[in-house]
Amino acid sequence: MYFKLAWRNIWRNPRRTAVILLAVVIGVWNMIFAGALMRGVEVGMIKNSIATLTGNIQIHRKGYRHDPVVENSITDPKEVEAAFEKILPPNAIWTSRVRVNAVASNARHSSGITLVGIHPAREAGVSFIGQAINQGRYLVPDDTYGIVIGRALLDRFETKIGHKLVLMSPTPDRDIASRAFRIVGTFRAEMQSTEKRFAFVTMPAAQQMLQLKNSVSEFSIVLPNSLDNSRLASALQSVLPSNYYEISTWRDLLPMLDAYLKLSDGFIYIWFVVIFIAMGFGIVNTTLMAVFERMREFGLLKALGMKPFWIIREVLTEAFLILLLGMAVGNILGFVSVLALSERGIDLSALAAGTEFAGMSRMLYPVIYAKDAITANLVVFVLGLLVCLYPAIKAARFTPVEALTQT
Amino acid sequence: MTQGLHTPKLSVVILFLSIFTIFGLQAPAKAQDGQVLVEAAFNYLRDKASVSLVKMTVHRPDWQRVVTIKAWTLGEKESLFTIIAPPKDNGNGTLKKGREMWMYNPKVNRVIKLPPSMMSQSWMGSDFSNNDLAKSDNLINEYTHAVTGTETHEGKTVYIIESIPKPKAPEVWGMQRLKIREDNIFLEQAFYDEDLKLVKILNFMEIQTMDGKLYPKKWIMQKADEKGKYTIVEHKMITFKESLPAGFFTLSNLKNPRR
Numbered sequence: 245m246y247f248k249l250a251w252r253n254i255w256r257n258p259r260r261t262a263v264i265l266l267a268v269v270i271g272v273w274n275m276i277f278a279g280a281l282m283r284g285v286e287v288g289m290i291k292n293s294i295a296t297l298t299g300n301i302q303i304h305r306k307g308y309r310h311d312p313v314v315e316n317s318i319t320d321p322k323e324v325e326a327a328f329e330k331i332l333p334p335n336a337i338w339t340s341r342v343r344v345n346a347v348a349s350n351a352r353h354s355s356g357i358t359l360v361g362i363h364p365a366r367e368a369g370v371s372f373i374g375q376a377i378n379q380g381r382y383l384v385p386d387d388t389y390g391i392v393i394g395r396a397l398l399d400r401f402e403t404k405i406g407h408k409l410v411l412m413s414p415t416p417d418r419d420i421a422s423r424a425f426r427i428v429g430t431f432r433a434e435m436q437s438t439e440k441r442f443a444f445v446t447m448p449a450a451q452q453m454l455q456l457k458n459s460v461s462e463f464s465i466v467l468p469n470s471l472d473n474s475r476l477a478s479a480l481q482s483v484l485p486s487n488y489y490e491i492s493t494w495r496d497l498l499p500m501l502d503a504y505l506k507l508s509d510g511f512i513y514i515w516f517v518v519i520f521i522a523m524g525f526g527i528v529n530t531t532l533m534a535v536f537e538r539m540r541e542f543g544l545l546k547a548l549g550m551k552p553f554w555i556i557r558e559v560l561t562e563a564f565l566i567l568l569l570g571m572a573v574g575n576i577l578g579f580v581s582v583l584a585l586s587e588r589g590i591d592l593s594a595l596a597a598g599t600e601f602a603g604m605s606r607m608l609y610p611v612i613y614a615k616d617a618i619t620a621n622l623v624v625f626v627l628g629l630l631v632c633l634y635p636a637i638k639a640a641r642f643t644p645v646e647a648l649t650q651t
Numbered sequence: 652m653t654q655g656l657h658t659p660k661l662s663v664v665i666l667f668l669s670i671f672t673i674f675g676l677q678a679p680a681k682a683q684d685g686q687v688l689v690e691a692a693f694n695y696l697r698d699k700a701s702v703s704l705v706k707m708t709v710h711r712p713d714w715q716r717v718v719t720i721k722a723w724t725l726g727e728k729e730s731l732f733t734i735i736a737p738p739k740d741n742g743n744g745t746l747k748k749g750r751e752m753w754m755y756n757p758k759v760n761r762v763i764k765l766p767p768s769m770m771s772q773s774w775m776g777s778d779f780s781n782n783d784l785a786k787s788d789n790l791i792n793e794y795t796h797a798v799t800g801t802e803t804h805e806g807k808t809v810y811i812i813e814s815i816p817k818p819k820a821p822e823v824w825g826m827q828r829l830k831i832r833e834d835n836i837f838l839e840q841a842f843y844d845e846d847l848k849l850v851k852i853l854n855f856m857e858i859q860t861m862d863g864k865l866y867p868k869k870w871i872m873q874k875a876d877e878k879g880k881y882t883i884v885e886h887k888m889i890t891f892k893e894s895l896p897a898g899f900f901t902l903s904n905l906k907n908p909r910r
Contacts, residue, residue: 349769351823351844354771389819407845410821412767419751420767477802 257534261566264530267403268570268624269577271523275516275620276578280610282512284586286505288605292434292472293498295372297341297360297442300462301483302497303480306490308461314416317459318489320623322464327483331476336467339366340452340460346413348393348443353401357393358445359411360449370466373431373444380429388449391425394439398430406428411443415455435603436596440554440574445486512616516623523624524631531563531635539597542639543647552640559636560629567628578617583608659666684810685796688831692877693727693791695835696867700725703889712879716776719887725789729900745774746905752785760854762902771823776880778851778872782823790827793820805858822879824850836865849875859910862890 254261294300305322308316319338320325328338342361347354364383368374373392374382376396383390391409397406405427412422425445433439451457467473473493480491495502535542590608592599597607705720719736733744742757752765770781791876793816802809812829816822825845830838840853851874866889873881 298790347771349823349849351825351842356768403845408825409822412770412821414767422767424816424821472846550872635896 246276246558246561249558253558254565257537260530260534263572264527264566265570267523267526267530268567268628269574272571272574272620272624273577273581274519275342275624276575276617277447277581277610278515278519278618279512279620280612281580281608282508282515283613283616284590284608284610285604286508288608288610291493291499292372292493292605294466296433296435296438297343298494298497299463300340300467300470300494301465301477301480302475302492302494303460303463303484304492306488306489309492311462312343312345313454314414314454314459314461317342317416317456317461318463319459321458321460321463324484324489327480328463328465330438331479332465333467333476333484337369338367338463338465339363339370340447340463341367342447342454342456342459343461344413344450344454346411346443348401349398349410349412349445349480350401350403350408351427354399355400357397357411357441358441359413359450360442360444360445362444363447367518369442372433372438376431376433377429378432380427382429383444385426385446386445388430388452389425390445390449392431392438392444393400393427393428394442395430395432396436396439398427398445400440403427403454409443409501411445411453411488413454417455421453421455423449425449437600438585467595474567477648482532500606513619516620521626524627526562527628528631528634531559531632532638534549535559535639539642539650540641540647542642543644543650547644555640556633556636559639560582560632563571563629563632563636567625571624574624575617575621579612582612585610653787672846685798685810685814686791686833688798688810689794689796689812689829690791691816692829692831692835692837693788693801695864696837697724698891699850700892701889702892702895704887706885706887707775707777708881708883708885709775710879710881723895723899725895725900726783727791730784731900733905743775744890744905746900746902747784748900750785752781752904755901757862757906762905777881778874786822789822790814790818793817793822794827796829802830804830804838805909834865836867851875860889861886864891 297435303318305316305318306620324340329521332338332595339362342359344359346359347355349355361381362373364385365389368382377392379397380392383392392412393409403409407427408424410422410424412420417422431439433442445453448462449461465476476495477491484491498607545555546552586609590610591606592604592608593606596606668907701722701724703722705718705722705725705893709716709718717737718740719733720732721735722732726729728747728749730747731744732746733742734740742755745781746755747752752770753762754765755762765781765785770785772781773779774781774784794816796814798810799813800811802811809830809832812831814827814829816824818828824842825847826843828839828841828843830840831875832838836858838856839855842850844850851872854871854873855869856871857868858865859868860866861868866886868886868903870884871881872884
């Protein structure tokens with residue numbers, strides 16, 4: 245009965261209903277879409293950070309993270325590799341690296357960089373460098389003097405492929421090791437700072453230069469499609485002696501990003517509420533108008549013996565139907581527009597300087613999280629009904645006498 | 652009459668020609684080993700040991716700074732520099748032993764060992780880099796030298812030597828072109844990048860007798876593409892010694908140099 249009455253009442257004044265519907269549709273669409281954009285930024289940042297030599301889990305010697313010097317290298321990598329054999333799930337991929345701060349110089353320029361000694365084939369699966377070569381070639385295992393640097397560093401040093409780059413870095417006995425490398429290729433990265441920072445050489449070249457024997461600086465594990473790695477981390481912790489090794493997940497390694505993600509969660513919900521407040525005023529206003537317009541009707545209903553509570557229910561049912569309709573359309577619109585954009589992404593290269601400062605990637609792919617969509621709909625539905633309570637109560641309070649005096 | 656005059660002239664010409672030919676033949680024979688030339692010149696410049704007083708002028712388009720430095724050197728490995736004027740900078744010192752360098756600043760009473768990151772930076776604000784000092788002997792060990800020509804300077808033969816770093820040498824230069832006079836005096840050291848473009852050039856001038864041997868009194872280091880920026884090192888006094896006491900080049904002497 246209520247539903248039938250409400251449904252018919254809604255369409256008694258289609259234009260007014262359309263206005264409320266529009267407010268709801270735009271509100272819901274905006275919540276879904278803006279949420280998806282923000283999540284897209286997040287996912288891009290996480291992917292980017294994990295691929296930039298971080299990985300899901302890293303293992304260092306204790307102390308390395310506070311003082312990344314060669315003395316704090318893992319001297320027995322075999323022990324860690326044996327632990328990996330036992331514990332890692334089959335889809336995990338890992339590699340080891342030598343990573344030290346060094347100074348690169350040529351005839352005209354010099355600059356501080358991070359020297360990374362890698363296993364070329366293994367590393368390609370773990371970090372961005374495998375797909376990032378844009379000129380020249382990638383390293384091969386017996387490249388004892390080859391080096392791959394970022395495009396931005398190449399430009400800054402006014403040099404070119406085939407030219408020499410002299411790297412200097414302290415050895416474990418506090419001597420200065422220096423070695424001349426030839427640039428064999430350049431890479432492009434999401435961020436220019438990455439291009440300026442990292443220089444890749446082969447593992448044997450780095451170990452030989454720094455007199456490291458078999459030592460490595462870190463192990464990096466990548467677990468596809470998994471962001472919560474604390475369980476695996478603690479499993480590794482139980483196998484490797486904790487007084488020597490330090491096991492960190494990407495959340496430990498990138499505290500800034502972790503904090504940003506937490507902040508961003510809260511921010512999205514605040515955003516939902518802000519949109520709702522704007523939308524809510526529209527809903528209340530229009531519903532209130534409708535109620536006042538139908539004063540005589542409500543008076544008549546009351547005179548016929550309808551209880552105030554029933555009138556409240558009546559008005560709320562109308563609101564419920566409008567909200568439901570608006571949410572359905574808004575959700576469909578939101579999902580369709582996100583789908584359309586997630587295919588090709590949004591190119592932010594024009595704003596590269598700004599996005600880079602914020603640590604975002606150049607391409608933005610909107611992503612809908614189920615929890616965001618549900619929250620958005622819940623907010624609209626619950627708060628929508630709640631604000632309609634005010635006009636509903638107003639309607640319930642009309643007395644037949646009052647209604648009669650109204651023309 | 653004309654015939655009569657011609658004959659002695661001709662004989663003189665022939666005499667000179669033959670002398671030149673002898674010298675000309677001798678010169679390449681002597682010059683064949685660029686390595687020997689460079690080592691000899693390097694050892695001549697550094698000598699066994701020396702104590703000197705040097706005025707260093709760092710010139711920039713809008714300012715200029717002059718410091719007076721007392722310097723001790725031993726062979727090609729060890730040296731100690733300390734600033735004695737102006738008073739503001741008095742006591743600032745640099746100690747070099749082999750490839751390592753330390754700097755001392757009396758104001759903070761601290762000795763720092765130069766980390767790799769500072770090695771390619773300029774030494775005391777001059778156009779010399781710390782590497783120029785620390786790795787000066789790389790020229791002997793890490794390069795192959797080839798004599799490519801000769802010219803004359805004050806009546807003496809000057810060998811032009813092109814020094815190319817050995818393939819794996821940790822040297823940033825693509826080439827150095829040296830001019831060494833036959834009496835083992837460096838006249839010029841030019842630094843080129845890998846495209847063989849000139850980066851900077853060190854000229855040795857005002858060759859005169861100092862403490863009993865010919866020595867370039869004035870050295871000018873100049874960046875090729877920055878006009879108006881140069882550093883002049885002028886030797887006020889230099890004494891060459893057989894040796895300096897063992898243990899002279901120490902950190903404690905860096906802090907309290909003997910005057």
